[in-house]
Amino acid sequence: MEQDQRMADGWKRWLLLAGAAVWLGLPWLVFGNNYVLSTLILIGLYALVGTGMTLLMGYAGQISLGQAAFYGIGAYASAYLTAHAGWPAWLALAAGAVLAALVALVVGIPVFRLREHYLALATLGFGVIMFTFFKEWKGITGGLNGFFGIPPIRIAGVPLQSDLPFYYLVSLFVLAGVWFARNIVRSRVGRALRAIHGSEVAANSLGVNITKYKLQIFMLSAVYASIAGSLYAHYVTFINPDLFGIVPSIYFLIMVVIGGAGSVWGGLIGAAVYVCLGEWLKAVVPLLLPDAGGEFEIVFFGLLLVIMLIYMPNGLTGVALKGWRRFWKTGWRRQVDSHKARSIGGERG
Amino acid sequence: MSAMLLEVERLSKSFGGVQAVQDVSFGVAKGEMVAVIGPNGAGKTTLFNMISGVIPPTGGSVRFQGGVINGKKPHELAMLGMTRTFQNLQLFSDMTVLENVMVGFHTRLTGGIFSAGFRLPLARREEKQAQEQAFSCLEQIGLAHLAWERAGTLPYGTQRLVEIARAAVSRPSLILLDEPMAGLNPQESKQLVDVLLAMREQGFTFLFVEHDMETVMAIADRIVVLDYGKKIAEGAPEEIARHPDVIKAYLGEEAV
């Protein structure tokens, strides 16, 4: 069984390597097509938010319906600090992340006493209130008219103005983000989080400080979202509050659920599927119904969403994981069964 | 009395009108195995809940390792070296048996979110240690072959054992067991008794609730009897078995 495990790990490593190769090579496959690249960049940004959310949802068991608020905090912090205060973009990005973490801390302390639906609702409320802030705090955010003229991000003094370098930058963030999340999941912290999911009182009695971990993860997910927001601001250079209201929050949640919150890859896969599905519907629906407008896409999207979740309640990664486990487990599973049988019956008497 | 590991003094708890525990005092010395018995609803679990910090008492105090622990949270107590099992099983049912037990090792590790996230050597070392400890603990209790099973699918009796392993793996100085034998047949109980006795040899201290009198008589050094929230007797097993109030309230006439 040890051997099987090692073999599975080997396989996984190859798979990861292949994935990385595709990822790096992708721009060359779609060479020169900035449209595809920007789609990929958007996927990357969503994936960053989503990865933070998988930690929060899949491992800390907490639903957030207000994640776009943190995305917004990052975006506005970067926008304001670079455009109006003249800070370098990287510093602004870091400041945004710190700010988002602080806000998460302040919000999280009271909110995490809540559970399930109530928690979801509280985060929704938080999202609406932050949206109101973005809307009304015109001096900083430009209000509903939007914030434009955000300077591009610079690396070693060179502004990143085209899509290709930006794609690699975002990919780097995503990979680092997933790596970080994966490490957490496979550590004492991740285990503690999943334990909280299973039984709070038991985890607590075993020494797991529930509030601390929930808060830390909430803050971490806020940092992920905020970084993505900062990058977005520098990428599109124009932001407005509508990007950070409850509807985007709901979309983030949808992505994570499609991808499956049970794995740190859920954010990336969910974002990719979500965006591609949208693009695909845009291409396919007009073929089926030539005169249909975007509303048909919405109907189809809703239907697909419902069907997908009925059949894959744990998202795509859930399905993949199950297949993977079955593939690798049948071997030692048999061994365990025979072993168990022996120990239960045989040794008695 | 200050040599006591755990001292409970005039501990009380009332839920609205229900006086679940009333002025209960007793102590547990290091290395001792103390049983709490009493009829259903006598307040045993409530007592455990107060000692382990799950609910606050309405009166009285608890001292653990010489310090007052009233108002401390369960996780703080776990850090101090007190863990417990639950009468209504509280396993992490979606995790494997091994992982369940590894969570029990939580207090022995220090790695935080950053060392974990960046995969610092500390985190890796600790991870390995936790796994080894958990596995050897499972071996001791005879569950090693189930290490990779999902805890939720195990039969009821086995789940109890996993909970015990989980509570013991961090080698706490005191373990509270709430009906450890429930769901095991006499033969299996006997095996568990052996495990518990072996653990005592290693220096574990137990405070436990149990209805299976055979077990209680076999392993308890001292028994505390509760009835309607009050302590009605305390003493060695033989004394308790003869105690008229205990027989009347709990054991029945022709017991053991």
Next chain:
Amino acid sequence: MEAWSQFVQLLFSGLTVGSIYALVALGFVITYSVTGILNLAQGDFAMLGALLCMTFVNSGMPFVLAIGLSIAAVMAVGALFERLAIQPARRSSVAVLIIITIGASFVFRGIALLAWGTDPYALRPFTGHGALEVFGAVIQWQSVWAIVISLASFAALHLFFQRTYIGKAVAACVINPFAARLMGIDIRKMSLGAVAVSAGLGALAGIVIAPISGASYDMGMMIGLKAFIAAVVGGLTNAPAAIAGAFLVGLLESFAEGYLSSGYKEAISFGLLLLVLLFMPNGLFAKMTGKRV
């Protein structure tokens, strides 16, 4: 005297809006207490009810018949939704179920968009355009209707659930579905019934509000959210509390709008929500939960 009439005006504004929230919130509570699902498509039932009723009326149907028919139609939609989307996913996590209802809400909204377009439509008031004058405040008959209907629906439901044995069975379904089945309770039927009734209540709400604010394909979202707040403020499983919550939200919005400023109306109701949740994590009127170890 003028201050007094303003007060009365605000009071009735709040009650009117509150009564709409109340109807939808009742739907939330019923669905939630039977299935454990927060149906975020609840507001869309109101939208469907209003638009269908408008269409029926315009096609020359008698008003009362149109109302009945549209409620029945929406109930059927609700039942279908339950069978096709909720039932198969019953075992999924909270997040998944929330998203499924959101997906359904997309579908409802999209279909409405196809059928009725983006234009808002008008529906005539139940009993003429006249108004009552109370202490110098003007109160539309339609407002009176709204309040009366919501209270009446509540009373009927309350009777049904409290007096009849079904209420307990309904509660059992969500607390412990497995045990409920062991008692012989058919949780599938219960859930079907609950969602259908909730849909009907939502439709009724839409029909009542349409003469006041018009009806359009996207009216569901905001009504749904506000009712949602009301239900949570009340405690989610407790119908009278949800009604109280709904009127509370309605009145709060109205008075805040009347005496302070209206720009922050949304933030105010969500702020109330947060406050309630912070100080009373299970709602204002929470009952004992029966959780211990």
Next chain:
Amino acid sequence: MLVLRSVHVHHGHLHVLKGVDLHVGEGEIVAIVGANGAGKSTLLGTIAGVYAPTEGEILFEHKPLPYGKVEHIVDKGICLVPERRQIFDSLSVKDHLLLGAYRRQRRDRQEVKRDYERVLGLFPKLQTMLDRPGGLLSGGEQQMLAIARGLMARPKLLLLDEPSLGLAPLVVKEVMGMLRGLCDQFHTAMILVEQNVRAALQTADYAYVLERGAIVLHGKAAELLADERVAEAYLGAADRR
């Protein structure tokens, strides 16, 4: 009354019951004993319709039982008092008892009222906490409640999964006596799964020993109680004598 013919049950790819044959006669108490994980709960669950057998058949009153339809099986007069009690946390004790009679509530209201009094008579402890939410009861009290709730269904066949779990010794004795009494008085048939093997065998008429998903031994309860193999494996007898 109830007949199982070579019933096989799987949990995923785990073969749990491997061809179980079982017979329960009218007004008979049948005990099933066996080690942890032998499949006792699975067996009861299968009869109650929670799990569907992959092979074999189950006949109740000479008719096959519908699989996987718990609520319909309740209608036929089979009631399971499940493992882990399955209490409705926030419902009061009183509501639990009333819900126990859900299927016959409308049919015979008077009868239900009488049963309610009678069941409370059997568990005087519950009488004192009628309005307390079930979730707040102590473990043993919950167990009593679960049994009482099962009795309220007034089934023809009562399936009890470890009813003595968590009960004080005195109460165990009372419960066993009460089950015997019910059987004698109302001709309720029962299947009693127990870890408290002695108590079970003393109460039952007939008994089966289940090991690793198969029946390895069966016979009159009294005979099994005297059987050396049983005493050795399940009563821990060797040590005590």
Next chain:
Amino acid sequence: GKTATSGGEDEVKIGAIFSASGGAAPLGKPEMETVKMLVEQWNEQGGMDGKKIKLIAYDDKSDQNEAVLSTKKLIEQDKVTAIIGGTISGNSLAMIPQIEKAGIPYISLAASKQIVNPSDGSSRHWTFKTAQGDNIVIQKLLGFLKEKGWTNVAWLNVANAYGTSGHEEFKHYAPEYGVKAVIEEEFEATVDDAKAMLTRVKKANPQAIIVWGTAQESAVVTKNIRQLGIESPIVESHGIGTKSFIDLAGEAANGVWFPAGRILVADQLPDSDPQKETLLKYKEQFEKAYGYAPTTFGGHAWDAFHLLVNAIKEGGTDKEKIRSALENTKKFIGISGVFHMSKDDHTGLDADSLVMVQIQDGKFVLAEQ
């Protein structure tokens, strides 16, 4: 969704992005339909100089990210010659950096003046627009108030981008016209009952009430004003110029004034009006094609399309030539008005492009001249 109206091989590709669904659909849908209709007509008539127009139109679903992506798609993948669209200001503003960078002629249909005169001074070399900015509409409205002598007014706007932008322009220009707001309020786009807010307005006793919103919410507020027995005249925004406002507000709609593009009252215009003929033609064609009356938004699309086509006629498919042709457009008679573009004015419209309209007996009636 993407829709392409095909041309032949010898064709000019024009890209378009509209919010044909989602929140801004009431605006974007007629825009999309107008352009499609025009392209079809154009190609039926043989295109320009034998060249047909190939329209590649995307629906951004009123979502900024969709708009940005579609812009890139048009530029990178479809390689269009010019782009029109961006139904709402936010989407247009998000598209502009891409467009300026790529260097492609672009005509926005949205109103914000930031689109052509950004306050941060960034480049707008390639960007034009055909909708009157709110600054122009507000000036028209203020001129009307001044003329009527209603200088103490109540200002109510809907709490969204449309409303706040109007509010800002109002605050900016009101002193110039000697108009003062005695009370300023916001209401939600989803308002059910605005009586609470209106009780305060009633107390403030204004000479006129300005309601700045789109049809549905404005109808609720208008109804509520009359229900509360407030008799002051009501002046609203150009956003209510649809039949559904009259349906929704019922009796209360009568007497309401608002500034609007001429299309709404095309048949009432004097024959001397230079736009009349164009307007009537567009109206007739649109009604025939889609069965409902065209809107001012469709008009913005009409203007954009024709401006572009004229420029292409002049400049061929060379982007810079098209751009400079656009910039030098003079006296172009469109639906929204008569355009005079210049280097500093990429809109080319002034307050005269609007007229005041009053609703009387459930009809739009031209109020001036």
